[in-house]
Amino acid sequence: MANRTQLTSAEIEFVHQQRVARLATADENGSPTLVPVCYAYDGTYFYTPLDQKPKRVASNQLRRVRNIEARHEATLLIDQYSDDWSQLGYVQIYGRAELIAPEHDLHAQALVLLRERYVQYRAMALEQNMVIMISPQHIVSWGPILYDRDQIILEPPIS
Numbered sequence: 342m343a344n345r346t347q348l349t350s351a352e353i354e355f356v357h358q359q360r361v362a363r364l365a366t367a368d369e370n371g372s373p374t375l376v377p378v379c380y381a382y383d384g385t386y387f388y389t390p391l392d393q394k395p396k397r398v399a400s401n402q403l404r405r406v407r408n409i410e411a412r413h414e415a416t417l418l419i420d421q422y423s424d425d426w427s428q429l430g431y432v433q434i435y436g437r438a439e440l441i442a443p444e445h446d447l448h449a450q451a452l453v454l455l456r457e458r459y460v461q462y463r464a465m466a467l468e469q470n471m472v473i474m475i476s477p478q479h480i481v482s483w484g485p486i487l488y489d490r491d492q493i494i495l496e497p498p499i500s
Contacts, residue, residue, distance in 0.1 A: 344350070344478060344479040345479065345480045346477045346478060346479065346480065346495075347353060347477075347480070348382075348432065348477075348480060349482075349487075351399075351486075351487050351488065352432050352480070352482050352487060353382070353384075355419070355421070355430060355432060355482075355486065355487055356382050356419055356432055357382070358421075359420070359421060359452035360379075360458075361377050361378070361379065361380075361418050362377070362378050362379075362380045362387075362389075362417050362418060362419040363375055363376070363377055363378070363417070363419075363420075364376050364377075364378045364389060364405060364415060364417055364473070365415065365416045365418070366404075366405050366408035366412075366414070366415050366438065367408055367414065368404075368407065368411055368412075369410050369411040369412060374405060374408060378407055378417075378473075379392070379455065379459050379462075380417065380419070380455075380458075381451065381455045381457070381458050382454075383451075383454055385443045385476075386447065386451075386474050386475060386476055386477075387389060387417055387434060387436070387474070387475040387477070388447075388451035388454060388455060388472050388473065388474055388475075389417075389472070389473045389475075390451070390452070390455055390462065390467050390470060390472050390473075391403065391406065391470045391471050391472065391473070392462065392465055392467060392470070396408065396461065398466070401471075406440065406471075409438045409439070409440055409473065410440070413437045414435075414436075414437070414438070415435075415436055415437070415438035415473075415475055416433060416434065416435050416436075417433070417434040417436070417475055418431060418432075418433050418434075419432045419433075419434075419469050420430065420432075421484070421486070422474040426485075427485045427486070428484070428485070428486055429484045429485065430482070430483065430484025430485070430486045430487045431445055431482060431483055431484060432480065432481075432482045432487070433472045433480070433481045433482065434475060434479075434480055435477070435478055435479040436475040436476050436477045436478045436479075436481070437475070437476045437478060437480075438473055438475050439473070439474045439475075439476070440471045440472075440473060440474075441472050441473075441474045442471055443468055443469055443470075443471075447474065448472055449468075451472045451474065452467050452468065452472070455472075463487070476482070
């Protein structure tokens with residue numbers, strides 16, 4: 342089966358409904374780091390900002406930033422849990438992560454999308470901060486709520 346790099350319509354709807362994702366990166370030795378992140382999706386790329394929430398180190402010293410600088414592999418997991426297991430689901434995006442600087446062509450667009458999703462970002466001066474941009478290279482999803490009704494092919498009953 343070929344690597345799928347485009348989300349289905351059901352996956353796009355799911356991604357837009359969720360509010361938080363988990364970003365996994367690894368350092369040059371392969372040691373993983375996993376952090377919750379806010380994100381936006383423009384139909385091609387996923388974006389997560391280096392925002393002004395309190396941090397223990399400067400943004401450029403965050404482990405996720407150093408990991409992306411060392412190796413550009415990243416995984417973004419967007420999931421939903423419910424005690425009603427018919428509502429479970431996840432979309433996992435394996436991709437190439439880049440740190441895009443304010444002068445990058447897509448930086449301003451990323452901030453617009455992030456501010457549309459998260460009102461808190463409207464009060465933050467994000468224009469001078471880098472944004473993490475993830476280019477999907479392989480997409481995996483699962484869950485009853487992710488079945489794309491337009492793409493389900495029902496087999497005829499066995500007689």
